[in-house]
Amino acid sequence: MDTEFDVINYEIGMFLSALIFYQKRMEKDCSDSVMENYIKNALAESLVLHIRVLTEIFMPGGREDDIKAVNVMKKWCDEHKLLIKNLHHAYEKVYVSELKGTSKTLIDKLLAHGTNKRGKEFDWSPVIRTMEPPLIEILKTLSKEEFPALNLLSHIEDCETKEIPVFSTHTPSSAVINRWVHPDDRETPTHK
Numbered sequence: 001m002d003t004e005f006d007v008i009n010y011e012i013g014m015f016l017s018a019l020i021f022y023q024k025r026m027e028k029d030c031s032d033s034v035m036e037n038y039i040k041n042a043l044a045e046s047l048v049l050h051i052r053v054l055t056e057i058f059m060p061g062g063r064e065d066d067i068k069a070v071n072v073m074k075k076w077c078d079e080h081k082l083l084i085k086n087l088h089h090a091y092e093k094v095y096v097s098e099l100k101g102t103s104k105t106l107i108d109k110l111l112a113h114g115t116n117k118r119g120k121e122f123d124w125s126p127v128i129r130t131m132e133p134p135l136i137e138i139l140k141t142l143s144k145e146e147f148p149a150l151n152l153l154s155h156i157e158d159c160e161t162k163e164i165p166v167f168s169t170h171t172p173s174s175a176v177i178n179r180w181v182h183p184d185d186r187e188t189p190t191h192k
Contacts, residue, residue, distance in 0.1 A: 004072045005146055011054045012139060013149030018047035019132065020155045044124045045111060051131045052107045055091050058084055058138060080141055087134040096126045103127045 002010075021043055056062065058069045069084075070077045077084060092104045099106055106127055109115050136156065144150045 004067045007067055008054075008057060008069075008072070009147045009149045011050055011057065012142075012147050013152065015047070015050040015054050015135065016139070016149060016152035016156065018043060018050055020152065022047050022128070023156070041121075044128075048107055048111055048124050048127060051103075051128070051135065052112065054135060055087060055131065058087055059091065060088075076142070080138070083134065083138050083141065087138060090130050090134045094130055096130055099123075099126050103130050 057067055060068075060070065062068055090103065092102055095102060096106065101109070109117050110122055136153075139150060139153060142150055
């Protein structure tokens with residue numbers, strides 16, 4: 001049976017791998033445009049799913065059998081409360097105006113559950129732009145010895161300047177990712 005660290009490492013690897021492919025806009029085009037759309041949608045949804053799982057690992061609360069960073073990395077959590085607070089803020093407090101909801105609500109209602117709010121297409125790029133910076137900041141502080149998947153960080157493009165591709169057919173052009181700091185902590189920069 002895998003340890004909690006193995007599961008966290010898997011999620012880190014899946015998040016970073018999906019992000020790398022997402023950032024590279026799947027450079028090798030598929031000759032079948034219908035299949036290409038399915039691949040792009042699967043990639044975007046995989047990225048969002050692993051954003052959710054990884055974020056939930058670092059969030060307080062949850063069910064008894066949930067893997068929680070505070071249970072397996074208590075010292076790290078105590079030392080990085082501001083990063084966890086920023087992640088929590090991005091996930092549950094930042095209203096993604098163009099999508100009319102928080103990242104958590106949108107992921108819960110439009111990816112993780114079949115609801116009557118879903119349609120046949122959806123642009124996940126605003127959720128990704130909101131969640132990528134605080135997750136990357138957390139991952140940069142973790143040990144590569146404990147989590148070898150962190151070696152993929154060297155392949156992530158700088159999210160201060162990188163544009164996120166849009167894969168849905170009804171979406172606006174890509175927008176630049178902006179790093180943010182929790183509003184309560186604007187005087188104390190948390191990013192380089």
